[in-house]
Amino acid sequence: xxxxxxxxxxxxxxxxxxxxxxxxxxxxxxxxxxxxxxxxxxxxxxxxxxxxxxxxxxxxxxxxxxxxxxxxxxxxxxxxxxxxxxxxxxxxxxxxxxxxxxxxxxxxxxxxxxxxxxxxxxxxxxxxxxxxxxxxxxxxxxxxxxxxxxxxxxxxxxxxxxxxxxxxxxxxxxxxxxxxxxxxxxxxxxxxxxxxxxxxxxxxxxxxxxxxxxxxxxxxxxxxxxxxxxxxxxxxxxxxxxxxxxxxxxxxxxxxxxxxxxxxxxxxxxxxxxxxxxxxxxxxxxxxxxxxxxxxxxxxxxxxxxxxxxxxxxxxxxxxxxxxxxxxxxxxxxxxxxxxxxxxxxxxxxxxxxxxxxxxxxxxxxxxxxxxxxxxxxxxxxxxxxxxxxxxxxxxxxxxxxxxxxxxxxxxxxxxxxxxxxxxxxxxxxxxxxxxxxxxxxxxxxxxxxxxxxxxxxxxxxxxxxxxxxxxxxxxxxxxxxxxxxxxxxxxxxxxxxxxxxxxxxxxxxxxxxxxxxxxxxxxxxxxxxxxxxxxxxxxxxxxxxxxxxxxxxxxxxxxxxxxxxxxx
Amino acid sequence: xxxxxxxxxxxxxxxxxxxxxxxxxxxxxxxxxxxxxxxxxxxxxxxxxxxxxxxxxxxxxxxxxxxxxxxxxxxxxxxxxxxxxxxxxxxxxxxxxxxxxxxxxxxxxxxxxxxxxxxxxxxxxxxxxxxxxxxxxxxxxxxxxxxxxxxxxxxxxxxxxxxxxxxxxxxxxxxxxxxxxxxxxxxxxxxxxxxxxxxxxxxxxxxxxxxxxxxxx
Numbered sequence: 001x002x003x004x005x006x007x008x009x010x011x012x013x014x015x016x017x018x019x020x021x022x023x024x025x026x027x028x029x030x031x032x033x034x035x036x037x038x039x040x041x042x043x044x045x046x047x048x049x050x051x052x053x054x055x056x057x058x059x060x061x062x063x064x065x066x067x068x069x070x071x072x073x074x075x076x077x078x079x080x081x082x083x084x085x086x087x088x089x090x091x092x093x094x095x096x097x098x099x100x101x102x103x104x105x106x107x108x109x110x111x112x113x114x115x116x117x118x119x120x121x122x123x124x125x126x127x128x129x130x131x132x133x134x135x136x137x138x139x140x141x142x143x144x145x146x147x148x149x150x151x152x153x154x155x156x157x158x159x160x161x162x163x164x165x166x167x168x169x170x171x172x173x174x175x176x177x178x179x180x181x182x183x184x185x186x187x188x189x190x191x192x193x194x195x196x197x198x199x200x201x202x203x204x205x206x207x208x209x210x211x212x213x214x215x216x217x218x219x220x221x222x223x224x225x226x227x228x229x230x231x232x233x234x235x236x237x238x239x240x241x242x243x244x245x246x247x248x249x250x251x252x253x254x255x256x257x258x259x260x261x262x263x264x265x266x267x268x269x270x271x272x273x274x275x276x277x278x279x280x281x282x283x284x285x286x287x288x289x290x291x292x293x294x295x296x297x298x299x300x301x302x303x304x305x306x307x308x309x310x311x312x313x314x315x316x317x318x319x320x321x322x323x324x325x326x327x328x329x330x331x332x333x334x335x336x337x338x339x340x341x342x343x344x345x346x347x348x349x350x351x352x353x354x355x356x357x358x359x360x361x362x363x364x365x366x367x368x369x370x371x372x373x374x375x376x377x378x379x380x381x382x383x384x385x386x387x388x389x390x391x392x393x394x395x396x397x398x399x400x401x402x403x404x405x406x407x408x409x410x411x412x413x414x415x416x417x418x419x420x421x422x423x424x425x426x427x428x429x430x431x432x433x434x435x436x437x438x439x440x441x442x443x444x445x446x447x448x449x450x451x452x453x454x455x456x457x458x459x460x461x462x463x464x465x466x467x468x469x470x471x472x473x474x475x476x477x478x479x480x481x482x483x484x485x486x487x488x489x490x491x492x493x494x495x496x497x498x499x500x501x502x503x504x505x506x507x508x509x510x511x512x513x514x515x516x517x518x519x520x521x522x523x524x525x526x527x528x529x530x531x532x533x534x535x536x537x538x539x540x541x542x543x544x545x546x547x548x549x550x551x552x553x554x555x556x557x558x559x560x561x562x563x564x565x566x567x568x569x
Numbered sequence: 570x571x572x573x574x575x576x577x578x579x580x581x582x583x584x585x586x587x588x589x590x591x592x593x594x595x596x597x598x599x600x601x602x603x604x605x606x607x608x609x610x611x612x613x614x615x616x617x618x619x620x621x622x623x624x625x626x627x628x629x630x631x632x633x634x635x636x637x638x639x640x641x642x643x644x645x646x647x648x649x650x651x652x653x654x655x656x657x658x659x660x661x662x663x664x665x666x667x668x669x670x671x672x673x674x675x676x677x678x679x680x681x682x683x684x685x686x687x688x689x690x691x692x693x694x695x696x697x698x699x700x701x702x703x704x705x706x707x708x709x710x711x712x713x714x715x716x717x718x719x720x721x722x723x724x725x726x727x728x729x730x731x732x733x734x735x736x737x738x739x740x741x742x743x744x745x746x747x748x749x750x751x752x753x754x755x756x757x758x759x760x761x762x763x764x765x766x767x768x769x770x771x772x773x774x775x776x777x778x779x780x781x782x783x784x785x786x
Contacts, residue, residue, distance in 0.1 A: 061724045062687070068624055069717045071687035110624060171612045171725060172622060 006293060013285050024271075024278075025248065029237075032250050032267050046183075047143055047163065050086075054165040054179060057082055063167070067109075067177050075107055076117040079179075086181070087122060101183075103160060108178040112136040124182065127151060134180045136259050140166050141175050146260025147203050148182070159201045159208050159263070161185050161254075202228065202251065202264040209266060216242040224251060228264060239271070246271040340406075357395065361388040397530055400459075401511075404533050411453050411537050415561040418448040418457070418482060418489055425461050426480050429469065438472055443481040449561040450489045452538045457558065460542065461491065463531040464554050468495035471552065489560050492545060494553035505544055531556075574661040575740070581650070582739060583751070596752040596775040600783040602745040602761050604631040612725060614658045619717075619727035626717060626729060626765040633785075634665045634731055635747045636738035637773075639757040644669045644736065649707075651675060652718065652728060654682045659718065659728035665738045665762075666710060666730060673707040674718075676700040683721035690714025690732055697722070715765060731762060745785075754779075761785050 057063050057079060066075035086102045104124020107115045114135045117123050126134075133148040144164045160182045167177045185201060200209025207221035220242065227238055234253035239246060248271050251264045364385045367373065373381065403409045422444050429440050450457070468478045476496035483490050500508060511529045528542075535542040538558055545555040611618030611629050620627045648670045653660050655677040666672060674684050677700055684706070685694040690713070695706040710716065710732045720726035731738075741747040754777040761769040769785050 059724055061719045061721050061726075062685075064621070064724065065685070065687040065717065065719050068621060068626070069687045070689055071692070074687050169621075172609065174622065176624075 013282070013289060025237075028248060028269050029250060032252070043145075047165075050163065050165050050181065051143065053082065053086065054167050055170075057179070058167045058176070059170050064169070064176070072109075072115055073118055075115060076119070076123055079107070080122055083179075084122070087124070102181045103184065104182040106131060106134050106180050108135065108139060108164070108180060110139060110176070112138045112140075112178070114180070126182075134162060134164075134182075136164065136178075139175045139178050140164055140259055141168075142166065144259045145255040146258060147185070147201065147254070147263035149203060149206065149208075159185050159203055162260070164260075198268045200266045200268070201254070202266050204261060207266065209268070212268070213243065220249075224249070224264075224266065227251070228262075246275065357388055357392050361385060361392075364388065397527075401530060401533075404537070409537065411456065413451045414453065415449055416452060416454050416457065418450045418491070418558065419444050419446060421454070421457060422461065422480055422482055422491065425458065425465055429465055429478065438469065438475070439477040441477065441479040443479070445482060445484070448482055448484060448489050450558040451561045452540075452558055456534050456538065460531045460534050460556060461493070463527045464493040464542075464556065467527060467554075468493050468552075471495065472497040484560055487560050488540070488557045491556040491558070492553055493556070494545075494551055496550065497552060499549050500544070500547040500552060505547060508544065509542075571660055578661070578664075578740060581648070582736075595750060596754055596777060597748070597750050597780040598635075598637070598752060598759060598773065598775070598783055599748040599780065600746075600785070602633045602635065602741050602747065602763075602769075602785040604633060604741070604743075604745045605763060605767075607631050614656070614725075617662055618658060618725070619662050619729055621727065626727065628663045628729070628764070630743055631763075632663060632743065633741040633745060633747070634663065634738060634762040635741060635749060636665065636733050636735055636760055636762070637749060637752060637757045638733075638735055638760050638770075639755065641735050641737075643667075643734075647671060649673060652730070653677050654684070654720070654726070657723055658726060662728045663740065664728065664730045665733055665740065667736050667738075668711055668713050668732050668734055669709070670732075671707050671709045672730060673705050675705045676702075681722060682726075684718060685721055686716050686718050688714065688716040691716045691730075694721075717765075729765070759783055 060078065060082070062078040063075070065071060066078050083102075083105060087105070102124070104126055106117070106123070106126070109115050112135055114131050116131065120126075130148055130150060133146075136144070143166070146162045146164065147159050148162055150158045150160050161184070162180050162182045164178050164180045166175045167179060168174070169176050198209060198212060200207055200212070202208075202221065202224055205221065205225050207217055207224060209217055209220075212220070220240065223238070223240060227236055228251065230236075234256045235251065237248065237250040239248055241247070248269045249266065251266045254263045254265045364381055367381050368378065368385065400409070422442070426440060426442050426444075429438075465478070465480070472478065472495045479492070479494040481492045481494075509528050509532050532542040535556055535558070540557040540559060542554065542556050545553040547553070605627075607620070607627070607629050609620045609622050609627075609629075611620055618629055620629050644667050648667065650664060650666050650670055650672045651674075652664055652672055653675050657678060657680075664672070674695060676682050676698060679700060681697045681699055683695065683697045686692060691708065691710055693708050695708070698706060710730060713732050713734045716730040716732060718728040718730060737749055737752055739747050739749050752775055754775045756772065756774050759771045759773045763769065771783060771785070773781060773783065775781060
């Protein structure tokens with residue numbers, strides 16, 4: 001175990017150290033890319049502004065006249081107004097790196113050669129050597145980026161960035177000339193930059209990199225020229241040593257695909273700091289690692305002793321537990337069998353009960369139809385017929401309950417008009433021949449649509465209304481109200497009459513419960529239980545909202561129908 | 570070329586010939602020039618104009634100026650010609666004149682024009698002027714050469730004034746046929762100007778009261 005841990009720790013250390021070095025490189029590269037891409041955005045912006053100027057220039061008849069009518073001496077004076085503002089910015093900005101004003105501009109003739117201005121004032125002074133670097137072998141049809149070495153008469157050479165923009169005739173789309181504008185070179189790294197690396201530009205074998213010591217620079221230039229030649233694409237990097245210190249170098253082509261000679265952005269980062277940091281990190285790792293190892297060793301000894309005890313105990317317990325489980329399983333099995341049996345029983349029983357009831361009713365009705373009955377007997381037989389109907393409804397409820405118990409009741413969810421249903425049942429209420437008529441109030445909104453099954457919803461509400469009637473007082477009042485609340489339709493059925501005692505309120509929804517107050521009231525007591533089960537199957541609920549001396553109110557919630565549910569037939 | 574301008578030019582040429590030369594038996598040169606096919610049409614005004622392509626200016630529809638080069642005395646009386654600006658175009662688009670002619674540039678459009686030229690033979694800039702401004706700007710062309718006339722406001726407007734050292738010149742018709750009348754006898758060079766870089770030439774020897782037939786090529 002210890003051996004495994006030590007091997008793992010050592011290999012982790014080795015991998016971490018290697019990945020550190022790699023991460024340094026990647027960080028460096030990423031910073032490099034970010035700077036380059038920021039620069040790229042700036043250049044794009046500048047290029048777009050220049051392209052606009054060239055478009056304006058191309059539309060000027062005087063430019064065309066100067067180029068086509070043998071009047072090249074008038075070319076620069078004609079363009080001066082248009083380009084004056086670019087130049088002004090450049091001169092005013094001074095030699096700040098990254099300024100976007102133009103330092104100079106020159107026109108190219110139809111063959112790509114530079115047209116030397118007669119008067120260099122206002123267009124920037126260039127030596128003949130510098131000017132010749134601006135020419136191309138042919139007029140470009142797209143902007144081209146290039147770099148020229150400026151001889152400023154100082155020991156340090158400088159490189160300026162130039163961009164050649166074609167001037168395209170708006171009349172026939174041919175490139176009639178090009179204008180080459182010179183800018184300050186892009187500023188990357190260097191002293192004063194806080195990214196910690198030095199920047200420079202490589203052009204034609206020469207490396208211009210500010211603060212780097214000269215001798216080292218020339219050597220590096222040679223290495224870089226070879227690396228550039230060897231690289232297949234526009235970028236690459238390598239490590240090198242200068243003045244006894246290690247450095248990391250990256251280079252990337254500044255003007256890929258340009259008609260001008262290639263120039264490379266060079267970025268150099270001293271590795272000394274990174275390496276020393278790395279070494280420190282390794283020591284920290286080693287220290288932490290050994291500490292962790294020692295700790296782990298002691299902990300493991302301690303823990304293993306503690307862990308073994310409960311394990312042994314567990315072994316003993318498990319034998320007892322097995323017996324427990326076996327007994328529980330057996331109980332579960334017997335319960336499920338009972339359930340199935342009872343479901344079958346209720347199904348069989350109600351089926352068995354239905355047929356005799358029908359026979360009973362038929363027999364009694366025939367008796368009524370006969371003429372031999374006296375008035376008293378007739379009344380009695382009528383009452384018996386009435387009871388058979390009630391018996392039939394009890395059987396229906398039992399059947400329903402048995403199906404719900406066995407989980408076999410499936411609601412066909414359709415869109416049904418609750419308002420219509422409530423109104424119909426309310427109207428039914430008032431037609432019941434009642435010795436003591438009740439007042440029926442209703443507050444039903446016009447179109448309240450819910451999802452559910454019509455006959456079951458009816459059953460629930462009928463149940464509630466029956467209760468409201470049964471448990472009412474003489475001359476009392478029933479109130480049916482409905483409203484929509486969020487995603488629910490809420491139906492309240494309230495009635496006057498004695499309150500349901502507090503103790504009973506918790507039990508009224510139980511099966512076969514008969515409230516203390518209901519002894520005299522005919523009924524069988526499965527009504528509320530059934531109603532609530534059905535309501536819950538509909539995804540809603542039924543509860544007692546309130547019951548006091550004045551008023552008892554039940555609240556039924558059903559889901560409001562959204563669009564798209566199928567219409568109820 | 571517009572019929573009115575053409576007729577005017579013919580009359581002018583005739584008048585010049587009569588005034589310049591004493592009344593004696595005149596020679597005549599006529600012939601046909603093979604006009605180059607028009608490769609490009611003007612972009613703005615499709616019917617006629619000076620087409621600029623590849624640094625060459627060509628009249629559209631193609632037409633040639635045939636003239637006789639020789640040692641001729643300069644024009645005795647000052648002559649005038651007109652090059653109007655109408656419908657954002659010049660008319661005529663190709664105007665041969667003898668050196669010493671003053672050309673007027675009346676603006677017949679209801680917009681400003683600013684007529685100028687950078688050509689070495691004559692550089693001028695008439696500034697912006699409207700049709701109702703007087704006097705009508707004009708320029709005296711005293712040096713032989715090709716003058717490209719442009720408008721600083723309308724970049725597609727171009728015309729060519731060929732300033733020639735001879736009173737004997739004529740514009741061909743659209744088929745290239747030409748007829749130079751009232752010519753003196755002697756040795757001359759017959760030249761044909763086709764476009765800004767092409768001028769054909771042929772030495773001719775004219776005899777009095779003769780008709781020379783010369784086709785190009």
